[in-house]
Amino acid sequence: MILVDEYAALPALAGRPLPALRGEVLALTYDRTYRLTRALLDSGRGPLGIRGRFTRLVDELAPADRHVFLDLLADPDPALLLIVDPRPLTRTASGIQNNYSVSMLQAETLGAAVTYDWPIRFADAASTTPSVQQAADELGLDLATIPA
Amino acid sequence: MRDWLRSLAVLHPRTAEERARAEPLSDEGAEYLVRIASDGTLREVFAEMAASEPDLAG
Numbered sequence: 272m273i274l275v276d277e278y279a280a281l282p283a284l285a286g287r288p289l290p291a292l293r294g295e296v297l298a299l300t301y302d303r304t305y306r307l308t309r310a311l312l313d314s315g316r317g318p319l320g321i322r323g324r325f326t327r328l329v330d331e332l333a334p335a336d337r338h339v340f341l342d343l344l345a346d347p348d349p350a351l352l353l354i355v356d357p358r359p360l361t362r363t364a365s366g367i368q369n370n371y372s373v374s375m376l377q378a379e380t381l382g383a384a385v386t387y388d389w390p391i392r393f394a395d396a397a398s399t400t401p402s403v404q405q406a407a408d409e410l411g412l413d414l415a416t417i418p419a
Numbered sequence: 420m421r422d423w424l425r426s427l428a429v430l431h432p433r434t435a436e437e438r439a440r441a442e443p444l445s446d447e448g449a450e451y452l453v454r455i456a457s458d459g460t461l462r463e464v465f466a467e468m469a470a471s472e473p474d475l476a477g
Contacts, residue, residue, distance in 0.1 A: 277456070277461065277465075278456045278457065278461065278462075279456075281452050281453070281455070281456040281461070282452070282453045282456055282457075284452070285444055285448070285449040285450075285452040285453055286443070286444065286449055287449060287453050302474075302475065305475075306465060306468065306475050309468065310461060310464045310465065310468070312427075315423065317420065324467070324468075325464050325467070325468070327464075328455060328460065328461070328464055331451060332448055332451055332452075333445065333447070333448060335442065335445070335448075336444050336445055336447070336448030336451075339441065339442055339443065339444050339448070340444060340448065340452065342433075342441060343444075345429040346429055346432050346433050346438070348438055373477065374469075374473060374474045374475065374476040374477045375474035375475070376474060376475050376476065376477050377476075377477035380477075394456070394457075395462060397462060398477060400477060403477065419456065419457040
Protein backbone atom coordinates (compact mmCIF):
# COMPACT_ATOMS: atom_id res chain seq x y z
CA MET A 272 0.00 0.00 0.00
CA ILE A 273 1.39 3.38 -0.98
CA LEU A 274 0.00 6.71 0.25
CA VAL A 275 -0.25 9.17 -2.60
CA ASP A 276 -1.35 12.71 -3.31
CA GLU A 277 -4.14 13.59 -5.71
CA TYR A 278 -1.66 14.15 -8.53
CA ALA A 279 -0.81 10.45 -8.40
CA ALA A 280 -4.31 9.19 -7.58
CA LEU A 281 -6.00 10.97 -10.46
CA PRO A 282 -4.07 9.22 -13.27
CA ALA A 283 -4.59 5.88 -11.51
CA LEU A 284 -8.34 6.45 -11.32
CA ALA A 285 -8.27 7.39 -15.00
CA GLY A 286 -6.73 3.99 -15.74
CA ARG A 287 -3.32 5.43 -16.47
CA PRO A 288 -1.23 5.05 -13.31
CA LEU A 289 2.13 6.72 -13.18
CA PRO A 290 4.93 4.34 -14.22
CA ALA A 291 6.43 4.28 -10.73
CA LEU A 292 3.11 3.14 -9.27
CA ARG A 293 1.98 0.54 -11.80
CA GLY A 294 0.77 -2.64 -10.13
CA GLU A 295 0.61 -1.00 -6.70
CA VAL A 296 -2.47 -0.50 -4.55
CA LEU A 297 -2.70 3.18 -3.69
CA ALA A 298 -4.16 4.84 -0.62
CA LEU A 299 -5.68 8.31 -0.56
CA THR A 300 -6.65 9.99 2.69
CA TYR A 301 -10.14 11.25 3.30
CA ASP A 302 -9.16 14.94 3.16
CA ARG A 303 -7.42 14.46 -0.16
CA THR A 304 -10.41 12.55 -1.52
CA TYR A 305 -12.64 15.38 -0.35
CA ARG A 306 -10.45 18.05 -1.95
CA LEU A 307 -10.33 16.19 -5.25
CA THR A 308 -14.08 15.61 -5.23
CA ARG A 309 -14.71 19.30 -4.67
CA ALA A 310 -12.41 20.23 -7.53
CA LEU A 311 -14.35 18.09 -10.00
CA LEU A 312 -17.92 18.29 -8.72
CA ASP A 313 -20.30 20.43 -10.73
CA SER A 314 -21.98 22.51 -8.05
CA GLY A 315 -24.68 23.76 -10.38
CA ARG A 316 -26.37 26.97 -9.37
CA GLY A 317 -26.69 27.63 -5.68
CA PRO A 318 -29.21 29.82 -3.91
CA LEU A 319 -27.33 32.94 -4.93
CA GLY A 320 -27.70 32.02 -8.58
CA ILE A 321 -24.01 31.66 -9.18
CA ARG A 322 -22.11 28.56 -10.16
CA GLY A 323 -19.78 26.73 -7.86
CA ARG A 324 -16.29 28.01 -7.28
CA PHE A 325 -14.19 25.48 -9.12
CA THR A 326 -16.21 24.80 -12.23
CA ARG A 327 -13.45 25.60 -14.69
CA LEU A 328 -12.16 22.04 -14.29
CA VAL A 329 -15.64 20.57 -14.56
CA ASP A 330 -16.59 22.43 -17.69
CA GLU A 331 -13.94 20.66 -19.76
CA LEU A 332 -15.06 17.18 -18.73
CA ALA A 333 -18.02 15.63 -20.57
CA PRO A 334 -20.99 15.04 -18.23
CA ALA A 335 -20.79 11.26 -18.73
CA ASP A 336 -17.09 11.24 -17.84
CA ARG A 337 -17.74 13.45 -14.81
CA HIS A 338 -20.35 10.99 -13.58
CA VAL A 339 -18.05 8.01 -14.16
CA PHE A 340 -15.13 9.73 -12.46
CA LEU A 341 -17.07 10.79 -9.37
CA ASP A 342 -18.37 7.23 -9.00
CA LEU A 343 -14.80 5.94 -9.29
CA LEU A 344 -13.66 8.37 -6.62
CA ALA A 345 -16.56 7.74 -4.26
CA ASP A 346 -16.30 3.98 -4.51
CA PRO A 347 -13.02 2.95 -6.08
CA ASP A 348 -11.99 -0.57 -6.97
CA PRO A 349 -10.24 -1.78 -3.78
CA ALA A 350 -7.60 -3.46 -5.92
CA LEU A 351 -6.68 -0.02 -7.24
CA LEU A 352 -7.26 2.60 -4.56
CA LEU A 353 -8.16 2.62 -0.88
CA ILE A 354 -9.86 5.64 0.65
CA VAL A 355 -8.37 5.73 4.14
CA ASP A 356 -10.91 5.83 6.97
CA PRO A 357 -10.07 9.01 8.93
CA ARG A 358 -11.58 7.91 12.23
CA PRO A 359 -8.71 5.76 13.52
CA LEU A 360 -6.27 8.55 12.60
CA THR A 361 -8.01 11.42 14.38
CA ARG A 362 -5.82 11.46 17.49
CA THR A 363 -2.62 10.77 15.55
CA ALA A 364 -3.33 13.55 13.07
CA SER A 365 -4.24 15.87 15.94
CA GLY A 366 -0.97 15.06 17.67
CA ILE A 367 0.96 15.78 14.49
CA GLN A 368 -0.82 19.07 13.88
CA ASN A 369 -0.12 20.11 17.49
CA ASN A 370 3.58 19.55 16.92
CA TYR A 371 4.25 20.55 13.34
CA SER A 372 3.14 23.48 11.25
CA VAL A 373 1.05 21.44 8.83
CA SER A 374 -2.53 21.58 7.61
CA MET A 375 -5.16 19.04 8.61
CA LEU A 376 -4.83 17.51 5.15
CA GLN A 377 -1.08 17.10 5.58
CA ALA A 378 -1.42 15.85 9.15
CA GLU A 379 -3.85 13.16 8.05
CA THR A 380 -1.42 11.91 5.38
CA LEU A 381 1.46 11.88 7.85
CA GLY A 382 -0.77 10.21 10.45
CA ALA A 383 -1.70 7.42 8.05
CA ALA A 384 1.98 6.82 7.26
CA VAL A 385 2.90 6.78 10.96
CA THR A 386 0.04 4.44 11.85
CA TYR A 387 0.23 1.94 9.03
CA ASP A 388 3.93 2.17 8.08
CA TRP A 389 2.99 3.00 4.51
CA PRO A 390 5.46 4.84 2.25
CA ILE A 391 4.35 8.21 0.88
CA ARG A 392 4.83 8.97 -2.80
CA PHE A 393 3.86 12.43 -4.00
CA ALA A 394 3.64 13.18 -7.73
CA ASP A 395 3.91 16.93 -7.18
CA ALA A 396 6.98 18.29 -5.45
CA ALA A 397 4.85 21.08 -3.96
CA SER A 398 3.07 18.47 -1.82
CA THR A 399 6.29 18.18 0.18
CA THR A 400 6.36 21.48 2.00
CA PRO A 401 9.28 22.15 4.36
CA SER A 402 7.08 21.35 7.36
CA VAL A 403 5.96 18.06 5.83
CA GLN A 404 9.57 17.17 5.06
CA GLN A 405 10.62 18.04 8.62
CA ALA A 406 7.84 15.92 10.11
CA ALA A 407 8.63 13.01 7.80
CA ASP A 408 12.33 13.17 8.67
CA GLU A 409 11.75 13.38 12.41
CA LEU A 410 9.11 10.63 12.37
CA GLY A 411 11.22 8.32 10.22
CA LEU A 412 8.75 8.20 7.33
CA ASP A 413 9.55 7.01 3.81
CA LEU A 414 8.61 10.08 1.76
CA ALA A 415 9.64 10.69 -1.84
CA THR A 416 8.49 12.52 -4.95
CA ILE A 417 8.00 10.45 -8.08
CA PRO A 418 8.01 11.70 -11.67
CA ALA A 419 4.57 12.56 -13.06
CA MET B 420 -30.93 22.28 -3.60
CA ARG B 421 -31.64 19.84 -0.77
CA ASP B 422 -32.72 17.11 -3.21
CA TRP B 423 -29.56 17.61 -5.23
CA LEU B 424 -27.36 17.40 -2.13
CA ARG B 425 -29.13 14.22 -0.99
CA SER B 426 -28.59 12.71 -4.44
CA LEU B 427 -24.81 13.12 -4.06
CA ALA B 428 -24.57 10.79 -1.06
CA VAL B 429 -23.10 7.36 -1.72
CA LEU B 430 -24.98 5.18 0.75
CA HIS B 431 -24.40 1.78 -0.78
CA PRO B 432 -21.01 0.78 -2.19
CA ARG B 433 -21.19 -0.97 -5.53
CA THR B 434 -20.70 -4.70 -5.78
CA ALA B 435 -17.77 -5.98 -7.78
CA GLU B 436 -20.19 -6.93 -10.54
CA GLU B 437 -21.74 -3.46 -10.62
CA ARG B 438 -18.28 -1.92 -10.67
CA ALA B 439 -17.27 -4.17 -13.58
CA ARG B 440 -20.41 -3.22 -15.52
CA ALA B 441 -19.92 0.52 -15.06
CA GLU B 442 -19.16 2.59 -18.13
CA PRO B 443 -15.46 3.42 -18.45
CA LEU B 444 -14.07 6.90 -18.88
CA SER B 445 -13.69 7.97 -22.48
CA ASP B 446 -10.15 8.30 -23.79
CA GLU B 447 -10.65 12.07 -23.92
CA GLY B 448 -11.83 12.14 -20.31
CA ALA B 449 -8.94 10.01 -19.10
CA GLU B 450 -6.44 12.15 -21.00
CA TYR B 451 -7.94 15.32 -19.54
CA LEU B 452 -7.71 14.02 -15.97
CA VAL B 453 -4.10 12.94 -16.48
CA ARG B 454 -3.28 16.32 -17.98
CA ILE B 455 -4.76 18.46 -15.21
CA ALA B 456 -2.91 16.35 -12.64
CA SER B 457 0.45 17.18 -14.18
CA ASP B 458 0.22 20.56 -15.88
CA GLY B 459 -0.47 22.70 -12.81
CA THR B 460 -4.20 23.12 -13.40
CA LEU B 461 -5.26 21.02 -10.42
CA ARG B 462 -2.58 22.60 -8.26
CA GLU B 463 -4.00 26.06 -9.04
CA VAL B 464 -7.49 25.01 -7.97
CA PHE B 465 -6.17 23.49 -4.75
CA ALA B 466 -4.26 26.70 -4.03
CA GLU B 467 -7.44 28.68 -4.55
CA MET B 468 -9.27 26.36 -2.17
CA ALA B 469 -6.54 26.63 0.45
CA ALA B 470 -6.59 30.44 0.31
CA SER B 471 -9.90 30.40 2.15
CA GLU B 472 -9.58 26.99 3.81
CA PRO B 473 -6.02 26.62 5.08
CA ASP B 474 -6.62 23.16 6.52
CA LEU B 475 -6.91 21.95 2.92
CA ALA B 476 -3.47 23.31 2.02
CA GLY B 477 -0.55 21.15 1.06
